[in-house]
Structure formats: C-alpha cells, structure tokens
Amino acid sequence: MKITITRPGELGEPELARWRELQKASPALDNPFLSVEFALAMDRLRDYVRLAVIEDANRIVGFLPFERHAFGIGKPLGTWLTTCHGLISEPDLRLDARALLRSCGLTVFDFDHMVAGQPTWKEFESAIREAPIMDFTAGFQAYLDQVKANSPKNYKTIRYKERKLGREQGELRFEWASRDTRTMRILMGWKSDQYRRTGRVDRFAQPWIVRLIDELHAVETPDFGGVLTMLYAGDTPVAGHFGLRTATTMVGWFPAYDVEYARYSPGITHHLHMAEHAAANGLLHVDMGKGGREYKSWLKNNAVLVSEGRVSRPSAAAAVHWMGRAPVNKARNIVVERPSLYRLADRLLKRFGRVRTSLLHSESPYEEPSGAR
Structure with missing residues (x-):
C-alpha cells in the first residue's frame, strides 16, 4: 500500500476521473461534500488543505482530503463548515488508521460527520447519529404522504400559514437554481x-467563506452544482436556501428567511417547495444534516448515519489537544442527546445574541457584488 500526500489542485485528469468513479460506485459516498469539486474549491482558498492518495499495486484505491494544522492536528476537509466527510475509496478498503495519520504527518484526527461504518475508522467511532433526509426514491407524493403521517397537525398548520402568506403578502412563487x-x-x-441573533458565530464574517460560496454557486455540471432557491410572496423574497448537490443528492447548508415574515413560518414552507422541486429535477434525497431542529423530525422520511470519533498517535500535541477538546465534546453530546437541554441552550444563545446585537451596530461584513470576487 502506497500513500502519497499532495493537494487536490495537483491531481491530473486520470486521478480526478478515478475520484469520481469511486464516489459513484458507493451509495454511502453520494454527498457533494465528498465530491472533487468541493475539494478543489477549498484547496484554492485554504493553505492547510491536503490530500492522501492511496494506491495498491499501482492502482488508486482511495483518497482522503483533510486539513493539516499546526502541531500535526488533523481535521476533515471543511470540518465545522460541512456535514459529511470520509474516505473516498473502494467500499471494503481498510487501512491502519494510525499508519495513515503518520503518512499524513498528523498526530491526531478528530471527526464528527464521518460516513458511518467505513472500515478504516470503525474501531475509533465513539458515537453514531442519524442525519435526517427527505427521500423521494418512491416519488414526491409518497414523501409528502409520510410528512403528513409524521405530524398531521404541523402539516395542516404550515399549509394554512402558506395560504395566509399568499393572501396577505402576494401570490407565492418558488425559484429553483437561481444564478443571481x-x-x-x-x-x-x-x-x-440569524447567526448574530441566536448567539452563533457569523460564518459570513470570514471573506474566504463568502468567496467559497460564490465559487460553488457558479458551478453547474451533471454531477455537481450549487443550488440557490428562493420563495417569493409577490415580488418579495421571504425565505431561501443554498446547498450543494450531486446528480442525485442535495445537502442542506444555508437556509434562512426574512424575520419580518416569521409569523407565516416561511422557512418550512420553503422546505416543502424545495423538496417538490428537487424531486422534479431528478434528485432523490435532500440531506438535512444531523442536529436538534424539531422541524427535521417531521420533514424527514429516512436517515443516513454519521459517526463521531478520534484517532491519535502518542505525542504531547495529541495529549494537549485531547485535554482541550474532550470536555467540550462531552458537554455537546449531552446537550444534543437531551431535547430539554438543547432547547435551554438554544434559548441562552438567542438571549446572548440579542444582547450582542444591541451592542453592535456594524454593517454587513461583506459587500454587495460588483463583479468577480
């Protein structure tokens, strides 16, 4: 087994074709965050992006995109920004995880959205969690029937609010795959x-993330693309979403709505329209990502599994990293596993966000587009 460390942008056409071949061969890898296009975009913007090319008998059997930070700290590609990571490899590939880390120049590798059950990582998985999905493999109507069965009251309420929004604010219109x-x-x-209001870190305050979104929004191929959707009431945009897709799966990434219309629940109405258009455009799944949002529990009709875990090699850096991360991870897992604690934490973050917003009166951290960025 030979492992070569390079960068995604240094791959040639044969290697890129092999990456796509391996991804398509395994349904578990049908996620745009595992696509070569995402890795190439990250590589253009971040110096710490690396790629392990794994060969056996002069044949590529796998790729591992990752981030290499100071002191050999390793993270999956995109880490906190993405909802899926893993080896893009032949399904039965099993590597010595610690030997892989050594080849990558890493002392530790933390993961929390790994494709569950991959042989290389399986013994290091500390938790396996469901990521809810909208599944249209039986058709959109079958999906919608399941949503109604999951929570008839919620479905009835959302449809009532949808009609009310149309009557009071203008006829509803849904735009799929906007290029604007x-x-x-x-x-x-x-x-x-929303980030500021709820006490979260504003990801768009980092210019490189804005540029990443712009670059991915511009991609449109049969196997990968950025999909921007928007729900309008009359000519007014009220709720939208930006996600990435493969030929058959879209991932939920950045959903948001105008709080002025919050009483109509436009975000959930948008999701139902998005599901219908996704199915009509040939997609089979919308992956909503793991997390505690209650709306996911009744919009889902299936789930995929992702795992959390940690691999380390004996070193002072790995020990220090563990001492810093272990209490945080344990506290987070306790909160996620207990709905009452999740709701309490969410309320506290929102309270913090209101206080912070009242103290800060700064402009948006990015500018209106005036051309290529």
Missing part, C-alpha cells in the same frame, strides 16, 4: 442576522 448573485446576498444577509 444579488439573490445570494439577500440570503447571506438573512443568515448573518
């Missing part, structure tokens, strides 16, 4: 406001 950068900036503005 101004529409993207509207969505980003809502999302930044």
Whole structure:
C-alpha cells in the first residue's frame, strides 16, 4: 500500500476521473461534500488543505482530503463548515488508521460527520447519529404522504400559514437554481442576522467563506452544482436556501428567511417547495444534516448515519489537544442527546445574541457584488 500526500489542485485528469468513479460506485459516498469539486474549491482558498492518495499495486484505491494544522492536528476537509466527510475509496478498503495519520504527518484526527461504518475508522467511532433526509426514491407524493403521517397537525398548520402568506403578502412563487448573485446576498444577509441573533458565530464574517460560496454557486455540471432557491410572496423574497448537490443528492447548508415574515413560518414552507422541486429535477434525497431542529423530525422520511470519533498517535500535541477538546465534546453530546437541554441552550444563545446585537451596530461584513470576487 502506497500513500502519497499532495493537494487536490495537483491531481491530473486520470486521478480526478478515478475520484469520481469511486464516489459513484458507493451509495454511502453520494454527498457533494465528498465530491472533487468541493475539494478543489477549498484547496484554492485554504493553505492547510491536503490530500492522501492511496494506491495498491499501482492502482488508486482511495483518497482522503483533510486539513493539516499546526502541531500535526488533523481535521476533515471543511470540518465545522460541512456535514459529511470520509474516505473516498473502494467500499471494503481498510487501512491502519494510525499508519495513515503518520503518512499524513498528523498526530491526531478528530471527526464528527464521518460516513458511518467505513472500515478504516470503525474501531475509533465513539458515537453514531442519524442525519435526517427527505427521500423521494418512491416519488414526491409518497414523501409528502409520510410528512403528513409524521405530524398531521404541523402539516395542516404550515399549509394554512402558506395560504395566509399568499393572501396577505402576494401570490407565492418558488425559484429553483437561481444564478443571481444579488439573490445570494439577500440570503447571506438573512443568515448573518440569524447567526448574530441566536448567539452563533457569523460564518459570513470570514471573506474566504463568502468567496467559497460564490465559487460553488457558479458551478453547474451533471454531477455537481450549487443550488440557490428562493420563495417569493409577490415580488418579495421571504425565505431561501443554498446547498450543494450531486446528480442525485442535495445537502442542506444555508437556509434562512426574512424575520419580518416569521409569523407565516416561511422557512418550512420553503422546505416543502424545495423538496417538490428537487424531486422534479431528478434528485432523490435532500440531506438535512444531523442536529436538534424539531422541524427535521417531521420533514424527514429516512436517515443516513454519521459517526463521531478520534484517532491519535502518542505525542504531547495529541495529549494537549485531547485535554482541550474532550470536555467540550462531552458537554455537546449531552446537550444534543437531551431535547430539554438543547432547547435551554438554544434559548441562552438567542438571549446572548440579542444582547450582542444591541451592542453592535456594524454593517454587513461583506459587500454587495460588483463583479468577480
């Protein structure tokens, strides 16, 4: 077994084709965060992006995109920004995980959205969790019937609010796969406001993330693309989403809505329209990602499994890293596993966000697009 460390941007066409071949061969890898296009975009923007190319008998059997930080600390590609990571490899590939880390120049490798059950990582998995998905393999109507069965009261309420929004604010219109950068900036503005309002870190305050989204939004191929959707009441945008897709699966990434219309629950209405258009455009799944949002429990009709865990090699850096991360991870897992604690934590973050927003009166951290960024 031969492992070569390089960068995604240094791959040639044969290696890129092999990556795509391996990804398509395994349904578990049908996620755009595992696509070569995402790795190439990250590589253009971040110096710490690396790639392990794994060969056996002069044949590529796998790729591991990862981040290499100071002191040999390793993270999956995209780490906190993405909802799926893993080896893009032949399904039965099993490597010595610690030997792989050594080849990558890493002392530790933490993961929390790994494709569950991959042989290389399986013994290091500390938890396996469900990521809810909207599954249209039996058709959109079958999906919708399941949503109604999951929570008839919620479904009835959302449809009532949808009709009310149309009557009071203008006829509803849904736009699928918008290419308009101004529409993207509207969505980003809502999302930044949500981050601040709920006490979270504003991801769009980092210019490289804004550029990443812009680059991915511009990609449109049969096997990969950025999908911007928007729900309008009349001519007014009220809720939207930006996600990535493969040929058959889209991942939920940045959903947001205009809080002025919150009483109509436009975000959930948007999700139902998005599901219908996704199915009509040939997609089979929308992966909503793991997390404690209650709306996911009744919008889902299936789930995929992702795992959390840690691999380390004996070193002072790994020990220090563990001491810093272990209490945080344990506390997070306790909160996630207990709905009452999750709701309490969410309320506290929102309270913090209101206080912070009242103290800060700064402009948006990004500018309106005036051309290529």
